[in-house]
Each structure stands twice: as structure tokens, then as C-alpha cells.
Amino acid sequence: MSMNKxxxxxxxxxxxxxxxxxxxxxxxxxxxxRKDRIGKKILATGNGRCNISNRFIEESRFHSDSQNLxxxxxxxxxxxxxxxxxxxxxxxxxxxxxxxxxxxxxxAASVLNVLLYELDRQKVQVLCNEDVVxxxxxxxxxxxxxxxxxxxxxxxxxxxxxxxxxxxxxGSGFQIAKELGLKLTEPYPSLIQLESDYPYLKxxxxxxxxxxxxxxxxxxxxKSAYGELLFTDYGLSGPPILDVSRAAAxxxxxxKKKIEIHGDLVPLLDRAALDQMLQKRIDRMSYKxxxxxxxxLLPKQMIIPLIKDCGMHPRxxxxxxxxxxxxxxxxxxxxxxxxxxxxxxxxxxxVTAGGVDCHEVDGTTLRCVKHPKVILCGEILDxxxxxxxxxxxxxxxxxxxxxxSAGKE
Numbered sequence: 440m441s442m443n444k445x446x447x448x449x450x451x452x453x454x455x456x457x458x459x460x461x462x463x464x465x466x467x468x469x470x471x472x473r474k475d476r477i478g479k480k481i482l483a484t485g486n487g488r489c490n491i492s493n494r495f496i497e498e499s500r501f502h503s504d505s506q507n508l509x510x511x512x513x514x515x516x517x518x519x520x521x522x523x524x525x526x527x528x529x530x531x532x533x534x535x536x537x538x539x540x541x542x543x544x545x546x547a548a549s550v551l552n553v554l555l556y557e558l559d560r561q562k563v564q565v566l567c568n569e570d571v572v573x574x575x576x577x578x579x580x581x582x583x584x585x586x587x588x589x590x591x592x593x594x595x596x597x598x599x600x601x602x603x604x605x606x607x608x609x610g611s612g613f614q615i616a617k618e619l620g621l622k623l624t625e626p627y628p629s630l631i632q633l634e635s636d637y638p639y640l641k642x643x644x645x646x647x648x649x650x651x652x653x654x655x656x657x658x659x660x661x662k663s664a665y666g667e668l669l670f671t672d673y674g675l676s677g678p679p680i681l682d683v684s685r686a687a688a689x690x691x692x693x694x695k696k697k698i699e700i701h702g703d704l705v706p707l708l709d710r711a712a713l714d715q716m717l718q719k720r721i722d723r724m725s726y727k728x729x730x731x732x733x734x735x736l737l738p739k740q741m742i743i744p745l746i747k748d749c750g751m752h753p754r755x756x757x758x759x760x761x762x763x764x765x766x767x768x769x770x771x772x773x774x775x776x777x778x779x780x781x782x783x784x785x786x787x788x789x790v791t792a793g794g795v796d797c798h799e800v801d802g803t804t805l806r807c808v809k810h811p812k813v814i815l816c817g818e819i820l821d822x823x824x825x826x827x828x829x830x831x832x833x834x835x836x837x838x839x840x841x842x843x844s845a846g847k848e
Contacts, residue, residue, distance in 0.1 A: 443467070444591040445845040446582050448571050448615075450477025451607060452831055453817025453838035454597030455554050460842025461595075462561035468846075469589060470563055471582065472607070473570040478551040479606040480599070484831060485539070489547035491530075492521055492835070493828035494538030500825045501833065502685060504624045506797035508822055512805070513832075516839035521832065528553040539828050571598070574615050576810035593812050593845040597838065600791025600818040601626050612819045613794065619810055622796040624821045627692045628788030629685040630830075633700065635674035635777045639744035643670035646740040647677070651703040654683040654779075656690045658697065668702060670740075675700060675777065681826045685792050688782045698779040704741075705772050714769050721765075725758035732757045737772075745771055790830050794821040804844040805837060816841035 443466045447458045450472035462468045470477065484490055493500075496518050501509045522532055522540070530553055531543040542549045558565060575581040580594040598612025613623055637643075650668040654661045664679035680700070690698045705713055716736075724732055730753040733742045746753055749767040751760070760768075782788070800807055800815050807813040816837035824830040 443593055443846060445469070445593050445595065446471065446580065446589050446591040447595040447597055447845075448574075448582065449597035449599055449607070449612070449817070449819075450474070450565070450567070451480050451597060451599050451817060452478075452834035453841070454595065455481075455558065456835050456838025457595045457597055457814075457816055457842040457845065458563045459554070459557050459561055460839050461593075461846030462558075462563050462842075464843070464846030466846040468561075468563045469591070470558070470565045471569040471571060471584065471589070472565070472567045473609075473611070474607045475567050477565060477567065478554065480603060480608070481551050481554075482547045483603065483606060484547060485541060485828070487547050488541050488545045489550045490539050490541060490828040490831060491525065491532065491550065492518055492540045492832040494518070494534060494540060496829070496832060500827075500829045502792065502823055502825075503797055503821050504689075504793055505821045506802070508797050508800075508802050508820070508837075509833075511802040512840050513836050515843075516836040518832065520839075521835050524835070525550070525553075528557055537827055571611070571615065574619065574813070576619060576807075576813050578812070580812050593814060595841045595845050596813065596815045596819055597817045597841065598819050600794055601785050602628060602788040602791045602818070603786060605786060608791070608818065616795045616799075616815075616819065619807070619813065621799045621807065621809065624793040624796055625692065626791050626793035627688045628782055628785055628790075629688055629792040629823050630681045630789035630826050631684045631688060631787060632671065632676040632783045633674045633680055633684060633687055633779050634781045634783065635700075636780050637674075637777045639747065640670065640672055640674065642743050643740050644672045646670040646738050648704050648738065648741075649706065650679065651706045652679045652683060653701045654687050654690075655699045655701055656686075656695050656697070660701075661690070662686045665706070668704075673783070674779070678826060681789070684782065685823065687779055688792065691779070691781055700777045700779060702775040702777070703773050704775050710769055710773055713772060714765065717760075717765050717768060721757050721760055725756060727757050729753055729755050729757065729760075789826070790823045791818050792821075792823045794819055797821050803840075805841050806844050814841045814844050
């Protein structure tokens with residue numbers, strides 16, 4: 440059994456997993472958290488249901504701007520081991536849409552409660568309201584908080600990124616990493632809503648449609664997704680937007696000239712079928728003014744933007760729609776275009792892209808190459824996943840590997 444003294448900085452998913460794993464190996468573990476309690480972000484995941492993982496784990500769902508560590512880390516604590524871990528703690532798993540895996544209770548609090556119980560059972564000392572400001576790394580480690588000093592054999596940096604700072608991760612871990620001489624890939628928000636300067640957003644606010652969306656950067660399609668698209672007063676949200684948001688945020692960071700979302704707002708109809716439907720509608724309802732003509736075909740909030748973008752007037756009649764305007768309507772619905780001007784702020788992003796360059800750690804153990812007594816895991820590293828449980832899987836897998844590295848002899 441190990442007698443290592445391990446200091447884990449950060450009480451999120453990866454830090455909790457690292458602490459439990461190191462303690463199981465016999466390590467004496469202290470878990471430091473700057474907020475008043477640990478696990479706040481866990482409670483917020485999956486809209487409060489805790490999307491523990493996903494049935495369809497594969498490397499393509501994980502991203503890095505430096506080195507993708509998925510193939511080296513995930514097999515050490517894969518989906519089967521993750522589910523076994525939680526089932527042993529009393530959490531049966533429920534699979535819902537798109538392979539998303541949740542606790543059977545559909546309550547994130549259930550997951551946090553069993554993790555808290557396990558921390559206590561493994562005799563992990565959890566200390567909250569401890570804001571770490573500096574780490575000394577040599578043959579041993581010294582962790583300085585605003586109030587105390589902690590001495591150990593290993594330190595695990597599980598400080599998170601910059602997303603949702605109210606829940607604990609405020610980017611302070613990046614400063615600690617910099618002071619240790621570690622290279623950073625500039626962090627930027629991911630799984631985040633996108634902003635636009637489209638003039639009719641106030642009309643579209645609150646509108647939801649099933650849509651195929653494509654992110655197009657400087658006229659080149661980059662990434663596409665399908666799902667419920669939500670129009671807001673600032674731009675776009677919804678699952679398909681979150682899916683393409685990493686690439687969009689990266690384009691914003693790189694100051695690309697033209698960033699657009701192209702949306703197929705009627706994906707169940709091809710262009711010919713839509714055109715035929717419009718012609719039949721004109722034949723049957725030529726007497727209706729346009730603001731009434733489209734009712735039943737489109738959400739009401741979408742009608743005025745369509746009419747104005749196609750150069751028509753709300754009081755025009757259906758009979759006045761020309762073949763050219765009909766083609767414009769089809770194009771508007773099948774390839775709706777919004778210019779993207781930016782993303783929302785850090786407090787609305789679900790995960791941080793970028794972070795500590797993955798070349799700074801051993802790809803098998805997550806030990807820092809420059810400081811072998813320092814181990815990194817979770818969101819502080821330049822690794823992030825798609826929406827749907829992939830980021831929590833990275834937290835569990837990397838946290839486990841970090842715990843093994845810190846806890847073993």
C-alpha cells in the first residue's frame with residue numbers, strides 16, 4: 440500500500456475521481472476546493488440530471504489543439520470501468536437519446552452524494568474555501584493557499600478551465616501552470632451559444648425548429664450538426680449550435696473574416712418538394728396577405744423575417760409572389776444564413792477548449808514532464824469533448840489515471 444501524501448487541487452469531477460483513486464491505493468489525500476463546497480459543476484451537468492457519459496465513445500468526439508491524449512488515457516478507465524465504478528457506488532445507469540447515459544434517478548445530486556460518501560469512506564480530507572495561489576514543485580510539493588500551506592509527495596492539478604466560474608473554475612489553474620513553466624494553448628469557450636448581428640433576431644427570439652446547421656468559415660464548410668435550433672435575442676443556441684461552437688469559437692479566436700451558420704430550417708423537405716408545396720399554397724390561398732399566408736407552414740415568429748429578407752411586404756398577397764420570390768423563399772428556408780460575430784461569455788460556456796499543452800505531460804501517466812511530482816487531469820489540459828457526456832467521461836478517465844499516478848508507490 441502507498442503512503443504517499445497527495446494534494447488534489449479542485450473539487451470537480453476529475454479532482455474527486457483522482458482523490459478517490461489515490462486514496463484507494465492507500466494514499467493520504469487532501470482535496471482542496473476554493474468554493475464553499477465541492478461538486479457544484481456536477482450538479483449543473485445534463486440540465487441537473489448529470490450526463491455521466493455516452494454509449495458512443497470514440498476519439499473523434501474529443502479535441503485538442505496540441506495533442507489528443509484520448510487513445511492513451513481512455514483505455515485505462517473506459518466506459519465499462521466507469522459504469523462499473525458508479526454501479527458499485529449505487530448508481531444504476533439509464534440510457535436516453537443519442538446514447539447519453541444518466542443516473543437512473545435522473546438527478547445529478549444522486550451522483551454527487553455517492554461520490555461524497557465514497558470520499559468520506561476512503562478518508563479523503565476535503566477542505567473547502569481554500570483558494571490555491573502558488574505551487575512549489577521539487578522532490579516534494581508545497582501548495583500555498585491564501586490561508587495555509589500544504590506539504591505532499593504529489594500534487595494533482597484538477598483546477599478546471601475558465602467556464603462557469605461561479606461553479607468553481609475561474610482559470611486560476613492556468614496561472615499556476617504558467618508559474619510552473621508549462622506551455623498553454625490559449626483557452627477559449629466551447630459548448631457555448633453564438634452571437635449574431637442579424638437584424639430580425641427580436642422577431643425570432645424563442646423560436647425553435649428542427650434544423651440541419653453547418654458552420655462555414657471563409658466560405659469553407661467546417662462542421663455540421665442536426666437538432667433543435669433555438670433563436671435568441673443575441674443569436675443562436677440549442678444542441679446543434681453547441682456541437683459546432685468549438686469550431687466557431689476557434690474561428691473567432693483566429694479572427695477569421697467570415698463566419699456563418701447555414702441552416703436548413705425544413706430538413707424533411709427537399710427543394711423540389713418545398714417549391715411544389717409553395718406553389719400549391721399560392722394556388723389555394725392567393726387571397727391571403729403574406730403575414731397570414733405562411734401561418735401553418737412556419738412558426739409565426741419566422742414569417743416577418745422571411746418576408747422582409749425576400750424583399751416582400753407583409754400586406755402583399757399570395758398571388759403577388761413571383762417565381763423569383765418563390766425561389767428566394769426556398770433558398771431562405773433551405774439555406775438560412777446568419778453571420779456570427781462572436782460567442783457568449785465564459786459564464787455561459789459548458790467547457791473550456793485549449794489549456795495546458797498536452798505535450799507537457801506524459802501521455803500514459805499524466806505526470807508533468809518538467810515536474811514529475813505534478814500531475815494534471817480534467818479540463819485544465821488542452822482536451823475537451825463534444826456535448827453529450829463526453830467531457831465528464833474525460834474527467835472520470837483522466838482523474839482515474841491521475842489518481843493512480845499519485846497514489847502508487
